[in-house]
Amino acid sequence: MTKNIANTAVNDHVSLPDYKRSTLVSRIVHLGFGAFHRAHQALFTDEVARNSNSDWGICEVNLFGGEELVASLRAQDHLYTVAEKGGDNTLVKMIGVVTESLHPEMDGVDAVLEKMAAPETAIVSMTITEKGYCADPATGTLDKSNGLIMTDLANPTSPRSAIGYIVQALRLRRDRGLQPFTVLSCDNIQENGHVAKAVVLEFAGLVDVELQQWIQEQVTFPSTMVDRIVPAATEEMFTEIAELVGVSDPCGIACEPFRQWVIEDNFVAGRPNWNLAGAEFVEDVRPYEEMKLRMLNGSHSFLAYLGYLAGYPFISATMADPAYKQVAFDMMMKGQAPSLNMPEGTDLENYARLLIDRFTNPSLKHQTWQIAMDGSQKIPQRLVPSLQYHLNQGSAFTWQALGIAGWMRYISGQDESGKAIDVCDPMVNELQAICDEHGLNVSVVPALLAVEKIFPASVGQNSMVIDAVSTAYQSLLDHGARTTVAALVPKQEAA
Known part of the structure; x- marks a missing residue:
């Protein structure tokens, strides 16, 4: 027998919400209804509702773009599909925990602020990518030269940035005598809660020192470590989901079966029992963040730049190349793992092998181009500390030297066959101006290493770093990415 969702029949194997959606309350306002959030935090919250009498619902907000996505979500009663694709089978779940949605272009800035300031809102969570925090990646402080921040400081009651929205919503709550909400960052940023707190407090101090003090004393900013591979949506993926569900779903998303969420247990106004869905609450997230950022994200960036240059469109395609697979593992174990300080009993080799298996999953079409985005924001977290x-x-x-050289070769804007690369990065103009000045010449290496927003002087101006990255970059020019990567395979492995 088929079941019905949003007035449309779906296939029997789709797992539907088994709780009363009408009892859910929008206790969470989430900024950034992107692919990752749909397959991670929202799914965790949905599973809590399935496993308990939770009334935690989510109001989804897109601050920039995505109006069509929000309209589609509303049209299907805020239901959407997550397809968890393993190597052998796919589990299809319909997520029902989203209660409402807002967009400033569709509903107005005040509607978003009022929802954040509503008495029932206990958590404002975010997946806004690194650049959404408007922080200087080298210092972690507020980038006051950022265009959005400059606009918001000039008119703080009508914000555009996520930081501006949070500060204004907290001001409304304070003025109305309401308790604050928890600010929960779910982005791949080391100590993401600390970064969120720093930029929010600095912004607040520039508009209202008393508000800054209130936030300092009252608001909590727990850090989190999130992990799940969620490729960007493609037409092929939408077609597959339509076949799996029995009806098209423009809000649907596919992901890997693996998921992980480690959360600092520091919530000022309560939280869902996400542990019922497999989340882990801890006192200190930092070791887990560093493990993931360096071993998973660092090797992911390495594979993205050097895979794209070699002509591999997907991560799984790079992993089908034995040299890339071996070098990725060596990077994790020899390049990244030694820099970590993990709790006793952590098996980093097992973690590395699990990552290799996840990267190799042929069911996921995770684009190297997608992972290569925003490198100026990612490299300071993923490669520089190790x-x-x-x-x-x-x-x-x-491995770090070659990863950085691969990024430099990538942001030149031209691949190894001479085709243009669509480089997406908030610093793209500054970086490509440097590349254009030097051309495809090793002289670009020290010039890019001198960009202190990405590389602190202790790294970027170190002669050993300059020499190592220059050697790797020259090899990419002379021999290409595949040959350069293969040269890192230990001789006994190559034999």
Whole structure:
């Protein structure tokens, strides 16, 4: 027998919400209704509702773009599909925990602020990518030269940035005598809660010092570590979901079966029992963040730049190349793992092998181009800290050097066959001006390493780093990415 959702029959194997959606309350306002959130935090919250009498619902907000997505979500009663694609089978779930949605272009800025300031709102969570925090990646402080921040500081009651929205909503709550909400960052940023707190407090101090003090004393900013591979949506994916569900779903998303969420348990106004869905609450998230950022995200970026240059469109395609697969594992274990300080009993080799299996999953079409986006924001978190560790220890940082060289070659805007690369990065104009000045010449290496928003002077101006990255970059020019990566395979492995 078929079941019905949003007045349309769906296939029997689709797992539908088994709770009363009418009892849900929008206790969470989430900024950034993107692919990752749909397959991660929203899914966790949905599973809590399935496993308990939870009334935690989510109001989804897109601050920039995505109006069609919000309109589609509303048209299907805020239901959408998540397809968890393993190597052998696919589980299809209909997520029902989203209660409402807002967009400032569709509903007005005040509607978003009022929802954030509503008495029942206990958490404002975010998946807004690194650049959404408007922070200087080198210092973690508010980037007051950011266009959105400049606009919001001039008119704080009608914000555009996520930071401006949070500060204004907290001002409304304070003025109305309401308790604050928790600000929950779910982005891949090391100590993301600390970064969110720093930029929110600095922004608040520039508009209202008393508000800044109130936020400092009253608001909590727990850090989180999130992990799930969620490829960008494609037409092929939408077609597959339509076949799996029995009806098209423009809000649907596909992802891997693996998921992880480690959360600092520091919530000022309550939280869902996400542990019922497999989340782990801890006192200190930092070791887990560093493990994931360096071993998973660092190797992902390495594979993205060097895979794209080699002509591999997907991560799974790079992993089908034995050299890339071996070098990715070596990077995790020899390049990244030694820089970590993990709790006793953590098995990093097992974690690395799990990552290799996840990257190799042929069911996921995770684009190298997608992972290569926003490199100026990612490299300071994913590659620089471990490189600094090896400098301090006097040990090899071959993999980090090649990863950085691959990024430099990528942002030149031209691939190895001479085709244009669509480089997406908030610093793209500054970076490509440097590349254009030098051309495809190794002289670009010290110029890019001198960009202190990405590379602190202790790294970017270190002669050993300049030499190592220059050598790797020259090899990419002379031999190409595949040959350069293959040269890192230990001889006994190659034999």
